[in-house]
Amino acid sequence: MGNPHTQITFAFSEEDEKEVKTENVSILPESKIAEEEPSYSEPIEEIPVVIPPRKSTRGRLSLKEVGLRADLIEIPPDEILFQKQYYSIGEVSKWFRVNQSLLRYWETEFDILEPRKNRKGDRFFRPIDVKNLVLIHDLLRRRKFTIEGAKDFLKKNKRADEKFVLIQSMEKLKAFLNELKASL
Secondary structure, eight states: OOSSSEEEEESSSTTTTOOOOEEEOOOOOOHHHHHHHHOOOOOOOOOOOOOOOOSSSSSOOOOHHHHHHHHHOOOHHHHTTSSOOOOOOHHHHHHEEEESSHHHHHHHHHHTTOOOOOOTEEEEEEEHHHHHHHHHHIIIIISSHHHHHHHHHHHOOOTTHHHHHHHHHHHHHHHHHHHHHHHH
């Protein structure tokens, strides 16, 4: 690997049409590349969900990416959630892994969201608002409702939040039973 590779570049102007430039380019030897790769000598117990990196940070997420990210919300349990009266919009947006602007948009679209605002205009979400956000997030992201469809669903089903809590508890029970089955 002692020979450095050369890179050939061409000039595309009329005067320099025949001129060719060469530059030395260094390439890492294979031994250094092997040093940078991690070794997996210990068995991995838990395999985390891997979300492929986005090509661009601009634009709309694909439905596949939205579906992958829908289950990654990190809402604290009710015992911890109800210890504080208010949560800032920054905290809530981190739990849902969405932009704050999306939460403000959902507030304008859905009547069940009523965060408190201080004189400055900062939004503070009560634990009940966070629970309603979980329901809206589930309808829009996991179940793939449109905004209008989610509004209609919430209007027609007055007890939608109770059904949602029941579904969540059944999903937790299912996950527990699957873990129990895997350990046998």
